[in-house]
Amino acid sequence: MTIDGLSRRDLLAKCAALGSLTFASSLLFADVLEAWEEREKSRKPTPWNEVGPVYKRNAPHTTHLRAPGDPGLPVTVSGQILDTRGNALPGASVEIWHADHHGRYDIDGYRYRTSLVAADGGKYMFDSVMPGHYPSRVCQHIHYLVAAPGHKPLTTQLYFADDPYDATDHWFSFDRCIQFQYTDKAKTNGRFDFVLERSP
């Protein structure tokens, strides 16, 4: 049975219109609704992006990447790790790294690098500063490596929709932009949810 293209309203309307068909046993009707709800929850996997040359293993476990006095616009980013059916993946690991306000990566140490474990609900959160532009990558971005048991690990990069250099960066993609709330033209809380595919 397919319910492609039908919204809940469409489905209910059709069922009502076809009431004389006794479409149902209530059990069949419940099956249809369940299938529809499963379809509505389904999500497209987050696209892969290059890991880049400055990834470092064994980053510290901290949600505070921004130290007092650090230059740059403070930002807080949070979200969930989900499977393609929209279910949270608690216990997923999330590695994050990005350039500082001046566009420089910490190669010797671990500034602006962290390794987190998603909490209940598959949630992650960290506070940091807006990464700067650097010459070989003009577009501001944050690197992620996300993994969860039974799912394919994902390396990707997230972007900022209001970065004036987005259009000049060949890796930029609107479907990987952190969604920010704005207060007085300042970024406050950003959100991005990751969707992982199951391992074969």
Ligand SMILES: [Fe+2]
């Ligand atoms: Fe980078």
